[in-house]
Amino acid sequence: MVTLVxxxxxxxxxLSTLDSAFVAKSLLVVLPVQVAACVYLVYRxxxxxxxx
Numbered sequence: 413m414v415t416l417v418x419x420x421x422x423x424x425x426x427l428s429t430l431d432s433a434f435v436a437k438s439l440l441v442v443l444p445v446q447v448a449a450c451v452y453l454v455y456r457x458x459x460x461x462x463x464x
């Protein structure tokens with residue numbers, strides 16, 4: 413969890429310097445988070461630890 417903080421800081425810092433539309437920037441921020449959450453939930457489901 414601690415290693416995610418610098419990665420998130422670099423990610424959001426890089427996106428804040430981009431000169432792009434608000435919708436595109438929000439998609440670039442939200443989409444990876446949603447994909448990561450889906451992958452995590454699928455992993456928990458298939459490992460049998462989601463419903464315990």
